[in-house]
Amino acid sequence: xxxxxxxxLLTLILLxxxxxxxxxxxxxxxxxREVAVPDLVGKTPQEGRRISELNGFQFEVERxxxxxxxxxxxxxxQVPPAGTQIRRGxxxxxxxxxxxxxxxxxxxxxxxxxxxxxxxxxxxLDVGATAQIEMPDVPADQVIAQSPxxxxxSIAAPxxxxxxxxxxxxxxYVMPSFVGQTLAGATAALKDAGLRVGNVTLVVAEVNPAxxxxxxxxxxxxxxxxxxxxxxxxxxxERVVAGGAVNFxxx
Numbered sequence: 001x002x003x004x005x006x007x008x009l010l011t012l013i014l015l016x017x018x019x020x021x022x023x024x025x026x027x028x029x030x031x032x033r034e035v036a037v038p039d040l041v042g043k044t045p046q047e048g049r050r051i052s053e054l055n056g057f058q059f060e061v062e063r064x065x066x067x068x069x070x071x072x073x074x075x076x077x078q079v080p081p082a083g084t085q086i087r088r089g090x091x092x093x094x095x096x097x098x099x100x101x102x103x104x105x106x107x108x109x110x111x112x113x114x115x116x117x118x119x120x121x122x123x124x125l126d127v128g129a130t131a132q133i134e135m136p137d138v139p140a141d142q143v144i145a146q147s148p149x150x151x152x153x154s155i156a157a158p159x160x161x162x163x164x165x166x167x168x169x170x171x172x173y174v175m176p177s178f179v180g181q182t183l184a185g186a187t188a189a190l191k192d193a194g195l196r197v198g199n200v201t202l203v204v205a206e207v208n209p210a211x212x213x214x215x216x217x218x219x220x221x222x223x224x225x226x227x228x229x230x231x232x233x234x235x236x237x238e239r240v241v242a243g244g245a246v247n248f249x250x251x
Contacts, residue, residue: 042070079093103124
């Protein structure tokens, strides 16, 4: 029995040693492929790409920023930072310096959004984010704010974001049911709500074959104020905006 327990204990010890050895080998295998990120700040993008690829990394210039300390055309910052241990094949992203700010930020307030974007681009700047907000007393599409502000100095990026006015949203209604009402009553209700009557179609009753041929030759009836509504489009419960039309079938 003692020999059996001794064998089991020895087996467990060997398993633990084997597992520890495997984990240690895996750790060395993983970290053995890690290398330090080179320092690319101050170098040209071409030099940065060459150095990155020689060390087994990918390279990409993502953004451009103004800088009073890093000359134009040189790498301003990088991610990951120099010295970071990462695996080969990872990407190093950098920002390129545009040098000191030399372009004055124009005053775009009061211009249309399209004119403002044109003025931004012709000065060699980029259009940043654009947004709109409802302003009842301001003409639609007029720029009411910008970032950076006009004539701003020491800006970080050559981008200008715009905020423009948009027209107020049209008033909307939930369509009631007009089925069973007269055409005259529905027309008055729609007019009071800022809506209008669209197409009105008369539902003609089926002709009885026993009806004399003279009756079938009579002129077809036309919808009138007293016609009763049997269906409508949009139907009851649907959303309709002010100025929209409602079509009816009447009899």
